[in-house]
Amino acid sequence: MEPGNSVEEALKAVDQGLGNLKTSPHVHELQHESGLDSNGEAAAFITVVLDDAQDGQPYPWTRLKPIHDLIWHVFTERAVDRKPYIDFRLVSEVGVAVDDDVDEGSSP
Amino acid sequence: MISPTALLGVAKDLAELDRTRPRQASLRRAVSTAYYAVFHLLIQDSVRALVGQRQEIREVASRWFSHTQMASACGFFQGSKVLLKHQPVGKGLAGIPVSQELQDVARAFQTLQQARHEADYDMSSRRFTRQSAQQLVEQAEQAFADWQTATVDPWRPLLMLLMLTGDSVIKTR
Numbered sequence: 001m002e003p004g005n006s007v008e009e010a011l012k013a014v015d016q017g018l019g020n021l022k023t024s025p026h027v028h029e030l031q032h033e034s035g036l037d038s039n040g041e042a043a044a045f046i047t048v049v050l051d052d053a054q055d056g057q058p059y060p061w062t063r064l065k066p067i068h069d070l071i072w073h074v075f076t077e078r079a080v081d082r083k084p085y086i087d088f089r090l091v092s093e094v095g096v097a098v099d100d101d102v103d104e105g106s107s108p
Numbered sequence: 109m110i111s112p113t114a115l116l117g118v119a120k121d122l123a124e125l126d127r128t129r130p131r132q133a134s135l136r137r138a139v140s141t142a143y144y145a146v147f148h149l150l151i152q153d154s155v156r157a158l159v160g161q162r163q164e165i166r167e168v169a170s171r172w173f174s175h176t177q178m179a180s181a182c183g184f185f186q187g188s189k190v191l192l193k194h195q196p197v198g199k200g201l202a203g204i205p206v207s208q209e210l211q212d213v214a215r216a217f218q219t220l221q222q223a224r225h226e227a228d229y230d231m232s233s234r235r236f237t238r239q240s241a242q243q244l245v246e247q248a249e250q251a252f253a254d255w256q257t258a259t260v261d262p263w264r265p266l267l268m269l270l271m272l273t274g275d276s277v278i279k280t281r
Contacts, residue, residue, distance in 0.1 A: 037218075037222050037225075038221065038222055038225035038226075039176055039179055039180070041183075043222075050239070058238050058239040058242045058243070059239065059243075060242075060246060061242075061243055061246035061247055061249075061250060064243055065250075072186075072215065076186070076187045083183075083218070085218075085219060085222050086219070087240050087243075088239055088240060088243050089237055089239055089240060090237070090239050093237040093238075093239060093240075
């Protein structure tokens with residue numbers, strides 16, 4: 001049977017492949033949302049939620065790239081008709097209010 | 109002309125500001141600047157290769173590149189096989205894979221362009237975090253290195269050309 005080419009099926013395959021990545025941080029969850037990118041092309045916006053590092057610092061790209069490459073590999077191999085856009089977040093950053101630099105207003 | 113390397117340095121500085129409580133303004137400017145670093149790197153190297161060393165001509169030609177056409181051209185080089193308008197390229201080239209480095213540059217460009225769009229225009233939904241901003245800045249930094257490594261990739265000049273012309277020049281027969 002041909003492997004499924006939906007985003008959901010592709011992400012299931014990604015999830016199964018994550019166990020083979022020995023140097024990457026642990027993936028807590030894969031989230032996705034379908035939409036259009038800024039050029040109007042079909043896109044899958046994927047958020048990779050990572051367990052926080054013990055030192056509280058962001059993970060370097062060198063440790064995230066294997067996850068990024070795995071997602072691209074699965075999407076390309078399965079000819080998923082949506083381009084993956086991959087965003088990495090820490091568990092501690094999900095759902096946390098971020099300072100929005102709100103202006104106080106400019107009235108005199 | 110603007111220095112892509114200097115832009116990348118500014119992006120890294122911005123991503124490091126306010127380490128404990130980064131401001132959205134800093135993170136968004138970091139992401140946007142990282143995109144423009146790669147944008148100008150690709151344009152400057154492309155005009156140098158396509159129109160030569162004369163600075164006045166390079167400056168004019170630099171303005172002919174568009175964000176949309178560059179993203180579209182990068183879309184052709186994101187896998188190991190090049191498909192132009194869904195058709196394999198000429199028989200003799202079909203067996204030549206795109207190097208991993210050139211694929212990574214093409215992917216990074218589109219990723220950064222999308223992130224830059226959200227950083228500059230989408231003030232409502234996406235919130236940038238230190239992790240996401242640092243990831244994008246480091247991805248841009250890696251794209252600089254990959255672009256140099258890909259100098260030997262025979263597909264690189266075609267990517268440069270298509271970034272300038274767009275895909276309307278492609279004939280599928």
